[in-house]
Amino acid sequence: MRVVDSHTxxxxxxxxxxxxxxxxxxxxxxxxxxxxxxxxxxxxxxLTEPRGFDAMVGALLCAPDDRSCATGVVFFSxxxxxxxxxxxxxxxxxxxxxLGRIAPGAHRIETPVGVVTVELKTASTAAVENVESYRLxxxxxxxxxxLGAVTGDxxxxxxxxxxxxDAPAPLETAHIPALTDAALKVRAALSGAGITGADGAExxxxxxxxxxxxxxxxxxxxxxCPGGAYDRSPCGTGTSAKLACLAADGALAPGAAWVQESxxxxxxxxxxxxxxxxxxxxxxxxQAYVVGETVLHFAPDDPYRTGIGPPFLVGDxxxx
Numbered sequence: 001m002r003v004v005d006s007h008t009x010x011x012x013x014x015x016x017x018x019x020x021x022x023x024x025x026x027x028x029x030x031x032x033x034x035x036x037x038x039x040x041x042x043x044x045x046x047l048t049e050p051r052g053f054d055a056m057v058g059a060l061l062c063a064p065d066d067r068s069c070a071t072g073v074v075f076f077s078x079x080x081x082x083x084x085x086x087x088x089x090x091x092x093x094x095x096x097x098x099l100g101r102i103a104p105g106a107h108r109i110e111t112p113v114g115v116v117t118v119e120l121k122t123a124s125t126a127a128v129e130n131v132e133s134y135r136l137x138x139x140x141x142x143x144x145x146x147l148g149a150v151t152g153d154x155x156x157x158x159x160x161x162x163x164x165x166d167a168p169a170p171l172e173t174a175h176i177p178a179l180t181d182a183a184l185k186v187r188a189a190l191s192g193a194g195i196t197g198a199d200g201a202e203x204x205x206x207x208x209x210x211x212x213x214x215x216x217x218x219x220x221x222x223x224x225c226p227g228g229a230y231d232r233s234p235c236g237t238g239t240s241a242k243l244a245c246l247a248a249d250g251a252l253a254p255g256a257a258w259v260q261e262s263x264x265x266x267x268x269x270x271x272x273x274x275x276x277x278x279x280x281x282x283x284x285x286x287q288a289y290v291v292g293e294t295v296l297h298f299a300p301d302d303p304y305r306t307g308i309g310p311p312f313l314v315g316d317x318x319x320x
Contacts, residue, residue: 084158086236157240
């Protein structure tokens with residue numbers, strides 16, 4: 001299996017460019033569901049040790065249903081499929097440019113939750129116009145173990161987020177273990193209280209905010225991803241959800257720039273326009289760099305050919 005590895009603002013993406021599974025026919029959403037149901041072992045094989053690590057996000061290139069799109073893509077983490085992935089889309093754009101498949105300009109990319117537009121500005125800089133984003137609930141309070149009352153907003157930015165305005169610890173790299181622990185407790189509290197996204201969807205991303213370190217940024221964040229790893233980037237879908245909340249509060253005007261800073265200090269520049277469905281259509285710009293091009297091997301007698309992952313992942317040493 002041939003993959004191209006990149007990072008976007010520090011967050012890794014592994015793009016499968018050749019040798020991926022045959023997902024059959026149907027819509028991209030149907031094929032994505034088939035990937036999750038029938039090829040769960042591949043998530044572990046690609047993204048956990050000894051080939052990867054838990055912060056890595058996978059991107060499987062697929063033929064798009066919409067032929068105006070440059071490609072379709074299914075994003076996935078160690079825990080399962082992702083609806084959209086902002087950093088991953090920027091990484092895919094940089095990968096396609098590296099492979100000579102796209103040139104600077106505007107390109108449409110199909111995801112299981114809708115078509116997004118990517119403006120490739122240079123080989124390493126891209127702006128993603130995301131799917132329409134919105135806030136579902138404002139000021140939701142839950143009682144989290146060891147934290148007490150935690151208040152945040154529930155919002156959609158291509159994935160479901162619980163966005164907390166007050167971080168439980170300083171947003172510094174030294175406090176990443178404490179922030180991770182707190183985010184896991186908040187996620188458990190949401191689940192225990194039956195608080196979900198639309199149609200009962202799990203809220204699998206938790207985001208804490210605070211003042212930025214850089215004077216050029218507007219906010220700093222920490223985002224816990226579904227698999228339990230923190231996002232090294234400012235989180236593209238999380239930034240989209242954040243803009244939806246700011247817009248709903250009247251705190252950010254359409255077209256006004258918002259610079260989101262990550263826990264490691266990397267940044268995205270974002271803005272939004274009004275969406276046709278009453279939400280917003282955010283644009284998130286960042287930089288991605290290709291860091292490797294690899295052919296992965298899966299020896300039949302390798303006892304760890306499907307990776308070394310936690311027990312919630314499906315798969316065994318035979319690849320089933």
